[in-house]
Amino acid sequence: MHITQVESEHQRGTLVASLRGAVIASCQAGPESPLNTPAILASLALSAELGGAQGFRVDGPANVAAIRQVSPLPIFGINKVDRDGYDVRITSTLADALDVVAAGANLVALDGTQRERPFGETLAQIIAGLHAVGVPVMADISTQAEARAAVDAGADMVGTTLAGYTPYTEELDRFGPAFGLLAEIRDLPVPVVVEGRIWTTDHIAACFAGGAYALIIGSAITVPELITRRFVTAARQAQAQRGAVSA
Ligand SMILES: CC(=O)N[C@H](C=O)[C@@H](O)[C@H](O)[C@H](O)COP(=O)(O)O
Numbered sequence: 335m336h337i338t339q340v341e342s343e344h345q346r347g348t349l350v351a352s353l354r355g356a357v358i359a360s361c362q363a364g365p366e367s368p369l370n371t372p373a374i375l376a377s378l379a380l381s382a383e384l385g386g387a388q389g390f391r392v393d394g395p396a397n398v399a400a401i402r403q404v405s406p407l408p409i410f411g412i413n414k415v416d417r418d419g420y421d422v423r424i425t426s427t428l429a430d431a432l433d434v435v436a437a438g439a440n441l442v443a444l445d446g447t448q449r450e451r452p453f454g455e456t457l458a459q460i461i462a463g464l465h466a467v468g469v470p471v472m473a474d475i476s477t478q479a480e481a482r483a484a485v486d487a488g489a490d491m492v493g494t495t496l497a498g499y500t501p502y503t504e505e506l507d508r509f510g511p512a513f514g515l516l517a518e519i520r521d522l523p524v525p526v527v528v529e530g531r532i533w534t535t536d537h538i539a540a541c542f543a544g545g546a547y548a549l550i551i552g553s554a555i556t557v558p559e560l561i562t563r564r565f566v567t568a569a570r571q572a573q574a575q576r577g578a579v580s581a
Contacts, residue, residue, distance in 0.1 A: 336466050346470040346490055349408060349440060350525060353548045356388035357538075358410065360529070360552030361401065367559065372400030378556050380404050391529075391550050395437035402438030410472060410550070411439025421501070422449050424474055428463040435469055443493060446473025446484035447500060458487040472527060476500040478518040485524055492519060493527040493550065511537050513544060520545030533564070 337345070359382035363370035369378065379390050379401045389408040392398045398411045411434030413425045425431050425444035434442060442464055446457060461471045465488065473484035474495035481492045497503055497512035506512070511531050519526050525547030532538065533554045541549055553560045 337468050339465075342465050342468045345468040346465070350470050350490055353389060353408065354525070355542075356548040357386065358389040358391055358408075358527075358548060358550045359383075359387040359555050360391040360550050361397070361556050362391070362393045362552060363557070367557075369556075369558075372396045376400040376404045382555055383407060385555075387555070391443060391552070392434075392439070395433045398434050398437040398439050408440045409438060410441045410443045411435060411437065412443045417452050420450060420452055422447065422451055424495075425460075426451050427453060427455055428460045431460060431464055431469075432467075435464070435467065439469075441470045441472060441490075443472040443474055443495070445496070446475040446487075446489060446492065447480050447496065448483055449500075456487070457484065457489075461488040474529070475519075476503045476515075478515065481515075481519040481522060481526075485522055489524060491525045491527055491547070492522065493529040494519075495529040495550075497530070511541055513540065516541065516544045516546060 361375050361379045363375060375397050383405055390401055391410040391412060392401050393412050393414050398409055401409060413430035413434050414423050415426065415430055416423060420426060422445040425442055431442045431444060444460060464471050470490035472491040472493050473489035474493050475481045475484055476496035476499065484492055494512040494515050497515045498506040498508045511528050516526060516528055526545060527548050527550055528541040528546040529550035532549055532551045538549060
């Protein structure tokens with residue numbers, strides 16, 4: 335249902351304001367993951383909520399609907415679809431975005447880069463389509479220029495999600511959050527969300543000290559394969575060091 339511009343601004347502003355300082359759990363599982371079913375992702379989300387998470391980032395209508403059934407917390411819906419000929423993947427069309435809204439998402443996160451989108455849609459058109467139904471938009475970006483363009487296109491928030499993952503930022507250090515990009519965009523007129531590669535409490539302190547408005551944490555909360563691998567790798571390194579000392 336379309337609402338007036340004033341109603342939309344009020345609705346979006348209230349929701350964004352409620353997320354200041356939040357830790358949002360990204361509850362996603364790759365196609366190869368044993369956790370990749372809506373019911374299991376809903377349980378993961380509930381566990382994160384018990385731990386104090388204040389919202390979720392969720393991929394696809396089925397997973398959004400399952401989590402909406404178990405929690406009233408804000409959901410950033412995304413809709414990852416691979417389409418031949420396009421590099422954009424995270425919620426690349428307005429129809430993909432509206433599908434996760436219909437499933438229960440309160441906000442939409444989408445690829446906020448300047449790359450070409452299917453059906454010739456522009457970032458500004460997709461954002462306007464979501465604003466027409468009162469839904470705030472977080473633009474996932476990889477550079478300062480993209481962040482500025484996303485703000486000009488109407489984005490309510492920007493997220494550092496794609497730093498290091500676009501072909502032209504692949505040279506960036508992929509260990510730890512995108513602190514360099516955060517420093518470049520912290521003074522934008524919209525909230526900046528640090529998303530991706532947050533693994534330690536020191537990271538969290540540094541993100542907020544660096545101007546982050548909220549954080550989205552995925553793997554370190556909801557991907558046991560990667561959590562386990564981190565500990566196993568540390569164990570192997572410790573053993574190798576002990577071996578080197580005693581040899
Ligand atoms: C680059 C990209 O497509 N990132 C995706 C965005 O939805 C997810 O795969 C990440 O898990 C998410 O950004 C959270 O990051 P991390 O799992 O590092 O906390």
